[in-house]
Amino acid sequence: MIDKKSQDIDLQTTESGFKYHRGSALSIFKTDRYEDFIALACALVIALGVYILIK
Amino acid sequence: MVYTRKHPALLIIGVVLLAHGFLIAGGYMGGVVKYLSLTRVVNEMTTLSYIFGAIAVIVGLWQWLGSHREGNFDYYSSTIAGGVFILFVAMIVKWYLAPEVAVLSRAIGPIAGTAAKPTYLHTVLGLNYVVLGIVAGMITVNVFKIPDWAQNGVRLSRLGLKTGVILLGTLYSLKELAKLGQLSVVMIGFFVLGSAWLVLLIGAQRKISNSMGGVLAAGVGVCGVSAAVAAAPVVKARSDEIAYTIGTILVFGVICMFLFPVVGHSLGMSYVQFGAWAGTGILNSAQVAGAALAFQPTGDLETLKVGEIFNITRVLFLPIIVLWLAVWYVRRETAAGGTVEQVNTGRIIIEKFPIFVLGFILMFALASTGAFTSKMIPYFRDWLTWLFAFGLTGLGMQITLAAMRQAGGEPLVIGSVVGILKAVLSLIVVLLFVRGTI
Numbered sequence: 499m500i501d502k503k504s505q506d507i508d509l510q511t512t513e514s515g516f517k518y519h520r521g522s523a524l525s526i527f528k529t530d531r532y533e534d535f536i537a538l539a540c541a542l543v544i545a546l547g548v549y550i551l552i553k
Numbered sequence: 554m555v556y557t558r559k560h561p562a563l564l565i566i567g568v569v570l571l572a573h574g575f576l577i578a579g580g581y582m583g584g585v586v587k588y589l590s591l592t593r594v595v596n597e598m599t600t601l602s603y604i605f606g607a608i609a610v611i612v613g614l615w616q617w618l619g620s621h622r623e624g625n626f627d628y629y630s631s632t633i634a635g636g637v638f639i640l641f642v643a644m645i646v647k648w649y650l651a652p653e654v655a656v657l658s659r660a661i662g663p664i665a666g667t668a669a670k671p672t673y674l675h676t677v678l679g680l681n682y683v684v685l686g687i688v689a690g691m692i693t694v695n696v697f698k699i700p701d702w703a704q705n706g707v708r709l710s711r712l713g714l715k716t717g718v719i720l721l722g723t724l725y726s727l728k729e730l731a732k733l734g735q736l737s738v739v740m741i742g743f744f745v746l747g748s749a750w751l752v753l754l755i756g757a758q759r760k761i762s763n764s765m766g767g768v769l770a771a772g773v774g775v776c777g778v779s780a781a782v783a784a785a786p787v788v789k790a791r792s793d794e795i796a797y798t799i800g801t802i803l804v805f806g807v808i809c810m811f812l813f814p815v816v817g818h819s820l821g822m823s824y825v826q827f828g829a830w831a832g833t834g835i836l837n838s839a840q841v842a843g844a845a846l847a848f849q850p851t852g853d854l855e856t857l858k859v860g861e862i863f864n865i866t867r868v869l870f871l872p873i874i875v876l877w878l879a880v881w882y883v884r885r886e887t888a889a890g891g892t893v894e895q896v897n898t899g900r901i902i903i904e905k906f907p908i909f910v911l912g913f914i915l916m917f918a919l920a921s922t923g924a925f926t927s928k929m930i931p932y933f934r935d936w937l938t939w940l941f942a943f944g945l946t947g948l949g950m951q952i953t954l955a956a957m958r959q960a961g962g963e964p965l966v967i968g969s970v971v972g973i974l975k976a977v978l979s980l981i982v983v984l985l986f987v988r989g990t991i
Contacts, residue, residue, distance in 0.1 A: 534908035537715035
């Protein structure tokens with residue numbers, strides 16, 4: 499296992515065969531980095547929402 | 554492949570939530586609200602039930618009766634059912650199960666403490682919405698199985714946890730971060746490098762492969778799964794070696810997540826002490842959050858704040874560990890007479906470094922500008938509570954017995970020995986040297 503993305507390491511997948519066609523057993527996103535950016539976007543939207551609504 | 558399942562379950566959940574919101578808002582459940590001491594959260598119960606009930610009804614109707622075609626829209630929209638399913642379980646646990654457990658525990662009477670400050674069984678065992686949510690998730694997946702229509706969306710839980718960690722950056726002041734930062738760098742520096750070194754040492758003595766030792770050292774030393782994955786290419790680890798490491802971290806982390814809060818309450822640890830201990834002694838990020846919230850599920854979330862600072866400091870050590878392991882691996886392999894294929898360590902560090910940590914720093918920087926007033930902080934706390942409740946309940950749904958059975962053999966022995974040693978030593982250090990509040 500050399501230089502593969504973490505999404506390829508999927509315990510459920512190795513046990514029961516290929517389970518998900520996209521993402522992994524832990525995430526719907528294709529890479530960890532993509533998930534990080536989506537989380538950042540979500541956090542910024544929430545912060546902006548609180549800022550606008552509570553200000 | 555079409556991911557959306559034509560199933561009425563989401564619609565039914567939506568109707569139940571709308572009915573729940575109506576009953577709470579109309580005061581028809583006044584007896585239950587009073588019995589479970591839910592008066593404080595009536596507004597939250599009404600609002601969340603209406604919002605997510607409406608979403609579930611609309612999306613549920615469309616998923617059940619509409620026609621669906623393969624593509625990105627189908628893939629991502631199909632996750633809504635699983636997301637609502639996690640949230641529904643989290644709501645039941647947070648609003649009804651955890652308060653009921655507290656009522657029963659109080660009925661038994663105090664088991665320790667004084668008359669002025671009694672300690673009840675549920676407090677000592679940490680039986681709050683966090684722990685019960687994780688347990689509910691584990692029971693769901695291992696006993697009942699995740700329903701087909703929710704499978705895709707259950708994988709949203711880690712996104713919830715990462716969003717929570719980033720948003721947590723809004724709660725720190727510069728003074729707090731400076732104080733906790735110094736403490737965490739010293740403690741994490743010692744324990745991360747120390748435990749990684751110890752894994753390599755014991756691994757060499759027990760004659761496990763260099764790649765196995767390297768990936769286990771990163772996993773046990775730094776931040777669990779992410780570190781194991783980041784270190785894998787530089788030590789040329791195989792899939793089964795990574796699976797062993799992840800299994801070991803998972804088994805050890807799950808035990809710690811439930812055990813740490815019990816020990817913390819028994820020893821009367823402060824929020825800062827427990828946060829520092831959990832952030833140092835527990836291997837995986839999500840489990841640090843789980844233990845910290847299990848210790849202090851409500852209020853100002855000081856334990857979570859301290860625990861996550863330690864956790865993030867640990868992630869910041871990731872490049873150092875990867876570089877160290879790269880050098881170590883080349884030396885070991887060369888000394889054994891082997892040839893080592895060159896890997897670009899710098900590229901691996903950049904590729905694997907978790908961006909959500911930078912997101913946390915960005916959010917803290919925004920908060921430091923004074924953009925978020927004290928009036929906004931309670932709203933951020935409410936968001937955090939729900940994001941972590943969602944993420945941890947979903948995490949429970951991903952802890953399968955089959956996944957834990959991946960652990961075994963030498964990696965489990967070495968990982969457990971070093972993990973226990975790190976947990977015990979960090980507990981002693983915290984009890985001796987960590988004082989004060991934030």
